[in-house]
Structure formats: C-alpha cells, structure tokens
Amino acid sequence: MRCVFDNATVLYGEGFVAVQGYVVIEDGVINEVGTGGYSGRGADIVDAGGGIIAPCFTNSHVHLGDSAGADLGAYLSIGERVAKSGVKYEAHNHPDAVDAIAASLDLMRQGGTTAFCDFREGGVEGIGLLKSVQNMPGRILGRPLDDEDIFNYCDGLGISTIKEYSGEKLEKMLENRGGKLVAIHAGEARDDVLDAMKIDPDFVVHLTNAGPQSLREVFERKIPIVLCPRANASFGVGLPDLKAIFESDCLIGLGTDNVMANPPNMLREIEFTWKLYRGLYKDPGFDARMVLRAATVNGRRILGLPDNTIKEGNQADFIVTKPMEYAVDPVLALVHRIGPSDIKEVVSPPYPS
Ligand SMILES: [Zn+2]
Structure with missing residues (x-):
C-alpha cells in the first residue's frame, strides 16, 4: 500500500534538514522524500497542512511500574522514594497498577513516543505485568527476585545501583548475559560511576553526580549515556554536567525516569534540557538538534531498535504536527513550542509486528 504525506516540513536525516515537500510510504517503509508538491498517482x-514531520521519540529510561502514584512522596528524599523500602512500592502494589501503566503508555504514544526502555522492578512477575499492556516496541530490563534468571524473560538487566548486589551475586547474575542488554543507574545521588563501570554496561543512566574522573572513564570507553535531567531536578539530586557530556563522543539518549516523579512526556524533556544547557552555561549557541537527536534516533541506536531517522529505506515512524505558521525554525518549534495536543498524527509500525 502506498501512502503520501504531502505539504509538510520534513526533518530529513540525522541533521534534521528541513525539506518543504512530501514523504512517500510503501508498505510501512519510507520510499521517497521529495521537495515541492507530490505529483505521482495511485496513492x-x-x-x-504544512505541519512538521519528525522522527518519533524514544524514551530511553522510564519506570512505568510506579505510574499509579504520581507525585507520591514528592517532598521526601530520593532514597525514601525509590530505594528498596521506598514509597514507590505503594504505587507498585496499587490495585490499579497495571491500568496506570497502560495509561502512561497511551500518554507516551499521544506525545509522539513510540519506543521505550523500562527498568522493571518486581522480577519475572513485574515483567509479565508490563508486557500484558505493552503497546509499542520497548526494551524491558528486569531485576531478578531471589535466584530468577531474568535474561530468560526480558531484554536484559537494569540495575538499580552497583551497591545493590555483592560482587559475587553480580558475577552470577551476569553469567547468562549472552547478547542481552545490561544497563545501570550510575552517579545519580552520589558518584559510584567507577564501580558501576566494572560490570561493563551497555549504557549508563544519569551521571548526575559524576566527578571529572568518572566522566573521563565513561568518555574514554565511549559508553552510551542516557540522561534524565528533569527527573534529577524533580528528585532534588542535582544536574548532570550537560556541557561535558554533550561535548563527548558518547552516544546520548534521553529518558523521563520514574513516572511517580516525572511525567513521561518527551516534549517537556527536550525543552527542559535545551534551556537548562543554555542557561547554565550561558551558551546561546547550543544547538537544539543535539537534544532532538538524543530524544529520537540516538535512543533507538542505544537500545538496538530499528533506526527511525527520516530517510529512504527506514520504517515510517514519525509524528505529524499541526502547522506552525510563524515558526522560523521547525526544530525549535518542536523542541520548545508544541505540546502533545499539537501532534496530529503518530505514524509507526504496527505493534506487535
Ligand atoms: Zn531510573
């Protein structure tokens, strides 16, 4: 089946080059991106309507499990909220916990997110609950209860902090790693990054309190980094060194972290990140495309999901916004002007495929 989105501003390729024209999709794959009006037939x-077409978002770090407790314990410390005996488990054990996860996934999709990575608590059972309402591709990184071999049930291991397990226990858990993902929260409330790096993670999350030596180690090893600045601010634990991180050669993704502390809205995440950088470092030259790339195509790459850059041969996986009549820069229109209700259409591969 051939379908054409005509009369659009298309953010083409990794550079998000604005093309005034159209996108042709054939059986779910982008077949052509052209300038001017579409003149072909049979489609x-x-x-x-002059709207912007841009790649869908990748929420590269989220905990959907605490969706039933929005702002639960908002004025407590991060430890009191998310540690093993933290209040977040009140949300996990809420009678509507699964319905709340489904509602978060719907909210994410309405906001243009079509892929995610969840650090899922609750062992094999927790993974099953999330899968029962999953509506888009995602990487579910579980945490074993007792001696469960989590790798048999999900896409990998998502470790809370390096101190959660003994070295011996970690070694045993990682024995069956195979080709699956292993990721870890590192440097969130304190600098434990060098210890976290000992497990050779596929990516690290946060780096909020990473010191110079820790950052150097991550940069030298080119470990992909997932940042959650809005959640860090919400938890009151500090902010990552965005300047050093964005200037590094590491692949950078963005995530919204605990739904309990931070709504899973990637549009808000990109606005916050872009403005925070400019404000903190007094740098009006910081390019919004860096942030948009982190929030979209980089996330897919970090998670090993299909590329959703808008170019020929890729699957159609993009948003179409309302017209932004007076927008001089369509990237900035996305990064800090539109809201979820301005997204007219989310075009993505069927799920499950
Ligand atoms: Zn997290």
Missing part, C-alpha cells in the same frame, strides 16, 4: 494522499 493515498494525506494533506499534512
């Missing part, structure tokens, strides 16, 4: 033509 279903959708008039995008």
